[in-house]
Amino acid sequence: MTDTTAARTIDRSQMQVSDEVAIEISNMNKWYGSFHVLRDIDLTVYRGERIVICGPSGSGKSTLIRCINRLEEHQAGKIVVDGIELTSDLKNIDKIRSEVGMCFQHFNLFPHLTILENCTLAPIWVRKTPKREAEEIAMHFLEKVKIPEQAHKYPGQLSGGQQQRVAIARSLCMKPRIMLFDEPTSALDPEMIKEVLDTMIELAEEGMTMLCVTHEMGFARQVANRVIFMDQGQIVEQNEPEAFFKNPKSDRTKLFLSQILGH
């Protein structure tokens, strides 16, 4: 993979990991019908951590992070987010979803609403923020992702990179404490990947707790404080990026890294 982030020096001053637990997953299992997609997942994420999840296609990465905000339901084990356990209680689910932002591979912007409306929708309806204030917040974050001038356009009129940055801004407008990214750059043309990664790096520098499924190993090396490798529904290996890339322990990790890095 290209080292798209190499040029930038990262400001690590804010990137402190606290010992407060943000997400606690213990002994979690999930099935699709009879297909055991996640097996005995144990994962503790501390506030301020930047975790990159990688692994071959179909290994369950998306399913894992989608379980964290209940886009998928787990069948066994426990997931606690911000001290709230995920059960079928709808109130808890809505509460967690409003605290956890998510960015998707295909952006999932709302095409019938303007960029600004995309960003103000959830604050207005979920947080009950007055419209004027929600618009100010939205403009603030649109400036942060560097597209305030597009506020009154529709998503269909923007490039992929711009749409993904809007999607990030839309999540940020809810002032989330945790951000989930599911391959945010995989659907983008190469020249747009950098602008999205830069936005994510900025977020990391501000101390956001982040879980990213991505194959951008340059990003992982620079920003992550932990890299997790998944295969066949299991967490096979996790380590600090340095050690993870230099001395992968399991054979599966070695194979995966050789495939993704060594061409």
Next chain:
Amino acid sequence: MSDTHAQTVSFVRESMIPQSEPPAGNRGAVLWMRENLFSGWFNIITTLISLYVIWWALSHTMPWVIRGIWDASSLTECREIRDATLPEGTSAACWAVLTDRWQQLMFGFYPRELYWRPVLSLIIFLAAIAPVLFPHTPRKALALTAISPFVMFWLLWGGSVWFPVSVALGFVLGWAAWRALAPLAGTLIASIVAAALPIIYWLYTAGPLARELEQAVALSIEYVPSQDFGGFMLSFIIGIAGIILSLPLGILLALGRQSDLFIINKISVGFIEIIRGVPLIVWLFTASLLLNYFLPPGTNFDLMLRVIIMVTLFAAAYIAEVVRGGLAALPKGQYEGADSLGLSYWQSMRLIILPQALKISIPGIVNTFIGLFKDTTLVVFIGLLDPIGLSNAIRASTEWNGIYWELFVFIGLLFFICCFSMSRYSLYLEKKLQRGHN
């Protein structure tokens, strides 16, 4: 750069000449005709054949239409005038039946001196529907839209003003129950109570309450029974009420059919399949004959109201399937995007999913509406006097016995104007809702 040019090229244009119109043979109507009608021998032949067919059809009908006689009081008189003024053997329409009976075709047997009431209702309807159809009208007008059905009801049927008022109170009651209960008991219980409370109220309290109020403050206009309603007024009332009521019901059914809740899902599927699988005319007979057996004895449930309910249910089943198609066409990511932001089910439906699904469904929905409106003519079979029923009645009179075409041309034309307007509106709406590329 310019130096090299100067050496190698003898002339370089410094400024561009503005684009000019293409020559006359290549533009406007001439170009269009050349490209669409006369390109190639096959097109030329089909064009000529079409022109001949059009000419043939028009040359046989137009003289009949144009020569039509407008001033006569019976068909016999029409024929006398025709024979006196036109050469023998020429045919001529007898439009006089329309000038003589248009009021009946429009209003049925509604009292003549009260025609202003349905006309005023129509005006109120058009004013009330405007803010719904055209979003640039002020939003405040929607409040008036909400009370307009009750005003129109009162104008059309007359009687005590307290009756529509007490019916409207039922809606207020349901709304208040929902507002009070939703935060305390959750949406499910709140919606059940909000639906049940008004029904109980309408069945047991609304009638006596209206009578009490009328006794306290008498405020009524002349009552007109449903039997006197007829003509296009009847078609409009049934059609418009059916259209307005079937849309929300159809949307709810479509959502129900998508629901994970077993009971709701099965009820929706069963309802849609049963209603859709039986011809409308059977449902209308059910409405006119059977429904009385199921209702509590003593309730004299107005036939027109029963027809409106049946037509609504029938159209709702179709709308539900059209909307389901729209829902299915939305990418899963839209649901996930809405969910991931913490929007509740109803919020994500109302703000994200339905606006897009309905936009996709517009052609199908309008198609259903047009079908519904035309199907109102079926009520003639259960004895209601819609325009077709009235044309039969008019033909049964001694003056107009034997007249067919003129009445049907008129009825067809009016229906066409209404349906064509709906179709044009749907095109306008689709265009207006276009957003960027996707």
